[in-house]
Amino acid sequence: MRRFDLQQYVVYLGFLAIFLFFAITLSDDGFLTSRNLSNIVLQTAPATIMAIGLVFVLSAGEIDLSFGSIVAVSALSAAVVMQDHSMLAGILAGLGAGLAIGWFNGFLVAFLHLPSFLVTLATLGLFAGVARTMTDLRSIPVVNDGFTGFFGSGALAGVPSLVWWTLGAIIIGHIVYRESRFGAHVIATGDNPRAAQVSGIKVPRIRLAVLMISGGCAGLAGLLYAGRLQAAKYTLGESDLMTVIAAVIVGGTALNGGKGSVIGALVGSLLMGMLNNGLILMGLAVSDQMIVRGLIILTAVAVSLRDVNR
């Protein structure tokens, strides 16, 4: 138990160390301005939401590689529907697309007993293709002010809507993961599926559910991107796969199931955003930014995984 706690702290300590480093070295470069700090939270909001979904999937001993494509399909569905219909129809289309693809992944994994790695690798390509076909590679503008305010540029009580979404998703995710029976079943399934089955947990149903949660989270992330960019494009989410997996793993979720943290995933995601931000403000050349970011992630993953696999 003590070792578990220590490993849980790694992401927080790493976050703190990197924050302090940037705060000191970039004190004259605007890093600590409230504008810049809120930028980091806003920029990472979609990735954080995807990360929450992935915590559930990984904890159940499965993986979802397709969420990036789900983001694009969801954002495009919402944007296309909103060209002729209401904001509510757009939201339903976006979330519905995410949940439906999640169900499709989950059905193949849970009931046809196919490995989630291969299923979602295939659907990653499949739905990337669907996203490209949907609008013939065109970007679709989102001109519904209600939608862009609600999901992107708006604010409630002076706090940007993307922060509210992040907060809400983290609180719900954390409670479901830590406090509910369902969360316990997810962890038990990932820890030892056979034991979970024997103890009465409906393992296939859990597998279906976690992939639907991941699909739903990716769908929501797609809506947030569409709101923030005031447009949807097939490339949305394409580059998030590695960032989100790294955020989740650094945040203390085990790749092989049975262990995870929603709060850790949030901090991991903020850590990734802060790295992007700070390395740009340091004025590094683009290649150097990539090298330094890679080295830091490698260090963080090495430290946080060492205990898990011991």
Added chain:
Amino acid sequence: MRFKTLITTLSAALLLSGGIVGAQTVGPQGESATPSSTVTVSDDKVASLKAGNYKAALLWHDQSDFVNAVTAGATDEFTRLGIEVVATTSAGFDAAKQRSDIETALAKKPNIILSLPLDPVTSAAAFKEAKDNGVKLVFLSNLPKDYKHPSDYAAIVTDDLFQMGKQAADALAKAMGGKGTVGWIFHDAAYYVTNQRDNAFKTTIEKDYPDIKIVAEQGISDPARAEDIANAMLLKNPDIGGIYVTWAGPAEGVLSALRSNGNKTTKIVTLDLSEPIALDMVKGGNVAAIVADEAYELGRAMAAAGARALAGEETPPFVVAPALAVTADTVLEGWMKSLHRDAPASVMKAKQ
């Protein structure tokens, strides 16, 4: 000079073409082109610019040789004008990342931003804050939707895209002796830069070379699939005389397909310098010519346009940097002129 004809014939060309596929390079909104060589900062403005302690950010779409050369041209010009480059980013073709990069760079309060907006629709919102803060925006090739010159941006600078496609057609036709069959591998996406170049090639072949027929047309969106596409094209047209490939990345795949088919006769022409493509050309392989742009000059002109706007001088809305057809004979000079550095060692060695 070619550009003068370009400008004088432009209105007629626009009328004929409806402004979409012009006989010359026109801006995203049908703007007429100004040669980059005329966009300069005069010596008497240099002192006042230096005194301003201005800052610039370079927010690129991706990383490549081309971007490096544009960056070098821009940085050298900014250095001459005493303007500090405070941030450089690459969005990796991700519109969301580009939006984040802009927000991040604004924390450093740049006075000038040079950028290639990834997409007219998504970038309109992304650059809004920078625009509203009075940052002088100089765009590479693309324009955010509904942005107006000069209130919203200082200039768009791009390659002479029509000339690039036309020179590719001329070079391929020359290599084929003015007759034969051609395959056209074009970029299958709504992307202004490649669309203009690809269509200029096609238009030129169809109009200027009656004895050359385009017998195969194939779009490509993923460069990794170029080899498959070329294999299919060769299967259907085994004696095809030449292939145009939309840019150098997929051309490498086409070259590999020709080699594995033992084909030594089909000529390739493509756009943008690349070491493997240039090496094949110098060694007398399938590649007949590479058409490049003067990327360093393009970067210089972008920086100069931004600085002119800061100094309160007029800037032309749409500026083009010249195109350059490079063959085995001119590869060393071409490399220097385009990318402002020596040709790769392998190419130099093969030339000796």
